[in-house]
Amino acid sequence: MTTTAERPQLSPGATSLDTTVVTSWKAPIAFGIFTLIALGLAVFAPRAGDTTYRWSQESDVIQVPDLVVPAQQALWAVVALLAVATLSSILRVRSKRRIPLWLVVVFAILFMFGFLTWAGAGSSLPMIGLLFGSLSLAVPLIFGSLAGVIGERAGVVNIAIEGQLLAGAFTAAVVASVTGQPWLGLIAAMVAGMLVGMVLAVFSIKYFVDQIIVGVVLNVLVTGLTSFFFSQVLAPNAATLNTPPRFDRFPIPLLGDIPIIGPVFFRQTVIVYLMYIAVALVFFGLFYTRWGLRLRAVGEHPQAADTVGINVNRTRFWNVALAGAIAGLGGTFYTIGSGIAFNKEMTAGAGFIALAAVIFGQWDPIKATLAALLFGFASNLQNTLSVIGSPVPSEFMLMLPYVVTIFAVAGFVGRSRAPAADGKPYIKS
Amino acid sequence: MSPSHRSPVRRRIIAGAAAVAASLALASCAPAPDSGDDGTADEACVRMVTNSGGLEDRSFNQSSWEGLQASEDEYPVSAEAIVSTGETDLAPNVQQAVDSGCELIVTVGWELAEPTLDQAAKNPDVAFAIVDETVEADNVKPVVFDTAQAAYLAGYLAAGVSKTGVVATFGGGNQPPVTLFMDGFVDGVAKYNEVHGTQVRALGWDKAAQDGAFTGDFEDVNKGKTLTESFIDQGADVILPVAGQVGEGAAAAALERGGVSIIWVDSDGFESLAANYRPVILTSVLKNTQDAMVEIVGAVLDDAFTNEPFVGTLENGGVEIAPYHDLAALVTPALDGEIEGLRQAIIAGEIVIESPSAPR
Numbered sequence: 001m002t003t004t005a006e007r008p009q010l011s012p013g014a015t016s017l018d019t020t021v022v023t024s025w026k027a028p029i030a031f032g033i034f035t036l037i038a039l040g041l042a043v044f045a046p047r048a049g050d051t052t053y054r055w056s057q058e059s060d061v062i063q064v065p066d067l068v069v070p071a072q073q074a075l076w077a078v079v080a081l082l083a084v085a086t087l088s089s090i091l092r093v094r095s096k097r098r099i100p101l102w103l104v105v106v107f108a109i110l111f112m113f114g115f116l117t118w119a120g121a122g123s124s125l126p127m128i129g130l131l132f133g134s135l136s137l138a139v140p141l142i143f144g145s146l147a148g149v150i151g152e153r154a155g156v157v158n159i160a161i162e163g164q165l166l167a168g169a170f171t172a173a174v175v176a177s178v179t180g181q182p183w184l185g186l187i188a189a190m191v192a193g194m195l196v197g198m199v200l201a202v203f204s205i206k207y208f209v210d211q212i213i214v215g216v217v218l219n220v221l222v223t224g225l226t227s228f229f230f231s232q233v234l235a236p237n238a239a240t241l242n243t244p245p246r247f248d249r250f251p252i253p254l255l256g257d258i259p260i261i262g263p264v265f266f267r268q269t270v271i272v273y274l275m276y277i278a279v280a281l282v283f284f285g286l287f288y289t290r291w292g293l294r295l296r297a298v299g300e301h302p303q304a305a306d307t308v309g310i311n312v313n314r315t316r317f318w319n320v321a322l323a324g325a326i327a328g329l330g331g332t333f334y335t336i337g338s339g340i341a342f343n344k345e346m347t348a349g350a351g352f353i354a355l356a357a358v359i360f361g362q363w364d365p366i367k368a369t370l371a372a373l374l375f376g377f378a379s380n381l382q383n384t385l386s387v388i389g390s391p392v393p394s395e396f397m398l399m400l401p402y403v404v405t406i407f408a409v410a411g412f413v414g415r416s417r418a419p420a421a422d423g424k425p426y427i428k429s
Numbered sequence: 430m431s432p433s434h435r436s437p438v439r440r441r442i443i444a445g446a447a448a449v450a451a452s453l454a455l456a457s458c459a460p461a462p463d464s465g466d467d468g469t470a471d472e473a474c475v476r477m478v479t480n481s482g483g484l485e486d487r488s489f490n491q492s493s494w495e496g497l498q499a500s501e502d503e504y505p506v507s508a509e510a511i512v513s514t515g516e517t518d519l520a521p522n523v524q525q526a527v528d529s530g531c532e533l534i535v536t537v538g539w540e541l542a543e544p545t546l547d548q549a550a551k552n553p554d555v556a557f558a559i560v561d562e563t564v565e566a567d568n569v570k571p572v573v574f575d576t577a578q579a580a581y582l583a584g585y586l587a588a589g590v591s592k593t594g595v596v597a598t599f600g601g602g603n604q605p606p607v608t609l610f611m612d613g614f615v616d617g618v619a620k621y622n623e624v625h626g627t628q629v630r631a632l633g634w635d636k637a638a639q640d641g642a643f644t645g646d647f648e649d650v651n652k653g654k655t656l657t658e659s660f661i662d663q664g665a666d667v668i669l670p671v672a673g674q675v676g677e678g679a680a681a682a683a684l685e686r687g688g689v690s691i692i693w694v695d696s697d698g699f700e701s702l703a704a705n706y707r708p709v710i711l712t713s714v715l716k717n718t719q720d721a722m723v724e725i726v727g728a729v730l731d732d733a734f735t736n737e738p739f740v741g742t743l744e745n746g747g748v749e750i751a752p753y754h755d756l757a758a759l760v761t762p763a764l765d766g767e768i769e770g771l772r773q774a775i776i777a778g779e780i781v782i783e784s785p786s787a788p789r
Contacts, residue, residue, distance in 0.1 A: 129662035133655040235485040348649035386642035398645040
C-alpha cells in the first residue's frame with residue numbers, strides 16, 4: 001500500500017513505463033503473408049479430391065479412424081480462419097496488446113493443415129510415418145543441440161558439434177563391428193565425442209585460443225581423419241570393421257499402445273529413449289541443481305563465480321567434455337542406431353543445424369529440442385510430399401526445412417540473448 | 430545493448446559458413462592413394478581424377494578405378510588416382526593430373542566437365558576421357574551409359590515381383606545421370622502394366638514433369654532411410670534408390686521393415702554392400718565402366734584414341750541388370766523370359782526408351 005502511494009513521487013514516469021507494452025507488427029505481417037499464400041493456393045492452384053489422414057498402422061491395437069477431408073473446401077475454410085486470426089492480430093497490435101503465443105501456434109497448425117490438405121489431395125498421408133520420421137531426423141540434432149546448450153551455458157562456444165557427431169558415428173561403427181556389441185559402440189562413441197570436446201576445452205580454456213577457430217579446425221580434423229581411416233582401413237576390411245550391429249526397436253509396453261503417440265515415441269531404439277532422458281536430465285540439471293547453477297554462473301559471470309570459490313576453468317573444462325560425450329552419443333544414431341555402415345561425412349552438416357537450434361532455442365534445452373523437432377518435421381514433410389507426388393517442385397521442397405528455420409528464427413523467436421560470457425575465455429587477473 | 434547481444438549470433442553464422450568452406454578447402458589436403466610403382470620414363474601412365482565421391486563410392490569412381498587397375502594388368506601402363514574431396518579442388522586436381530605428363534587423363538563425374546574442357550583446350554596433345562558426362566572437344570572422349578535401358582528392365586522386373594502393386598524410386602539430386610535411371614524405371618513399370626493390364630504405380634518420379642523425390646545430397650544416409658520409410662508407408666515394396674551411399678539407408682529401411690526389396694545401382698549391390706543386406710537386394714542396374722576403361726587405355730596406347738563418345742548399352746554390355754541372387758525365387762520363369770525378350774527387343778532397336786537425359 002504505502003509503496004504504491006510513494007511511487008509517483010519517486011519517479012514521475014514510473015506508472016506510464018509500467019504499462020508500456022512493446023508491440024510489434026511482425027506477427028500480423030507474417031500472418032498476412034501466410035494467409036495470402038493460402039489464398040493464392042486456393043485460387044490459382046485448386047486441387048480436386050479428398051485428402052486422407054491416416055492415424056494408425058495395421059499393427060496397432062487401438063485403431064484410430066482415418067480422417068477424410070475434401071481438399072478444396074477444407075482449404076477455403078482454412079483461408080477463412082487464417083484471415084480471422086490475421087484480423088484479430090491486427091486489432092490486438094493496434095490496441096497495444098501482445099499477440100499471445102497460442103495464437104501463433106494455432107495459426108501455424110492451421111496453415112500446416114491447409115497446406116498438407118492441399119498438397120495431399122487425392123492421396124493418403126500416413127501421419128504416424130510422418131511424425132516417426134520427423135523424430136528420426138531430429139534425434140542427432142537434439143543430442144547435438146544439448147551439447148551446444150551445455151557448452152555455451154558454460155561459456156564455451158561449441159562449433160565442433162559436427163565433428164563430435166561424426167567421431168561418435170565412426171567410433172560406434174568400428175567398435176560395435178569389432179566386438180559385436182552395440183552397447184560397447186555406444187560407450188566408445190561417448191568417449192570419442194568427449195575427446196573431441198576435451199581438445200576444444202584445452203585449447204579454448206587453457207590456451208585461450210579463439211573458440212570458434214578451434215571448433216572449425218576440429219570439424220575439419222575429424223572429417224579428414226574419419227575419411228582417411230574410412231578409405232584406408234574400413235573400406236578394404238568392411239566385413240570385420242564396418243558392419244555394425246544395430247540396436248533393435250524396443251517397444252515400451254502400454255505406452256507403445258497409446259494411439260498415435262505410442263508408435264511415434266515409444267516404439268524406438270534405446271538411443272531415442274536415452275535422448276528423452278538426456279533432455280529431461282539436462283533441463284532439470286541446468287535449472288534445479290547445484291551443478292547447473294555453477295555451470296550457468298561460469299557462463300554468465302565467471303568473475304563472480306570465481307569470487308565465491310567456483311573453479312571457473314575446471315567447471316568449464318568438464319562441462320565441455322560432457323557436452324562432447326552427449327554429441328558423441330548422438331552420432332551413434334547414424335550407424336548403430338540403424339545398422340548402417342559408416343560412410344564419409346555421413347552427418348552431412350547436422351552439427352551446424354544443431355548449432356542453429358541452440359540459438360533458435362534461446363540456449364534452453366527444451367526449446368532447442370523443439371527447434372530440432374521442427375527442423376526434423378520440415379525435412380520429413382518434404383519427404384512425404386515428394387513421395388505422394390506433390391505439385392511443388394522438388395528443388396523448392398528441399399529448401400523447406402531451411403526456409404522454415406529461417407522464418408522461425410527471424411519471425412517468432414525475436415531477440416535471443418546468449419549467456420553473457422559465452423565465447424569469452426576467463427583469464428584470472 | 431542490442432549490438433552486443435547479437436554479435437555472438439552473427440559471429441557464429443559467419444563461423445559456420447567459414448567452417449563449411451574451410452572443411453571443403455582443407456580436407457582436400459588428404460593424400461592421394463599411391464598405387465605402388467610410379468610411372469617410369471618408358472612406361473605410359475594414366476591419371477584419374479575423382480569427384481567428391483572418392484574411390485570407394487561403390488559407383489563410377491570405384492568402377493573407373495577398377496577398370497584402370499585392370500588395364501595395368503593388361504598393358505604396360507601405370508595408373509594413379511587423384512581424389513577430390515570438394516568442389517574447390519576439382520580444377521587444381523585436373524591441373525595436377527596434366528602436370529604429371531601422362532598420356533591419358535580420366536576425370537569422373539559431371540562436376541569435372543568444366544576443368545576437363547579447360548585443360549583439354551590448353552593441352553591438345555593429351556588424351557582425356559570423362560566418365561558420365563557428354564562434352565565436345567577434339568581430345569576428350571565422353572564415357573556415358575544409357576542406363577535407362579537397364580533400368581527399364583529393372584522397372585519391368587519390379588512391377589512383376591511387387592505384391593502391393595506399388596514400386597518406387599528416388600534420387601540424390603535432380604541431375605541427368607540420376608534421372609536417366611528413373612525415366613527408364615517408370616517406363617519399365619508402364620510397359621509391365623501395358624502387357625499385363627495391371628495398375629502398378631511407380632512413386633517418386635513423374636516423367637512428364639521431370640520431377641520427383643530427391644534427398645538433396647549423396648551423403649545423408651539417415652535421410653535416405655526416412656524417405657524410404659515414407660515410400661514403404663505408401664505401400665511400395667520394390668525401391669530403386671539412385672543416390673550413391675544414401676541408397677544404403679534405403680536398404681537398411683527395407684531390412685528393418687521386411688517384405689521390401691531394393692534395386693541397387695552402378696555396381697552389383699549383392700557384392701558391394703555389406704552381407705547383411707543380401708536378403709533385400711533384388712537386382713542391380715549395372716554400369717560396366719571397367720571394360721570401357723580397359724578399352725580406352727588400349728586405344729591410347731595403340732594411337733587409336735578418338736573423341737567419339739563411348740555409350741554403354743545393353744548391346745555392348747556397358748549396362749546390364751545383375752543376377753537376382755538370393756531373391757531369384759521371387760522372379761517367375763515367365764517373368765524372367767519376358768525380361769529376356771525385352772532385352773532382345775531393346776538391343777534390336779524395337780523398343781527405344783525415350784529420355785531427355787539420354788546420352789546422344
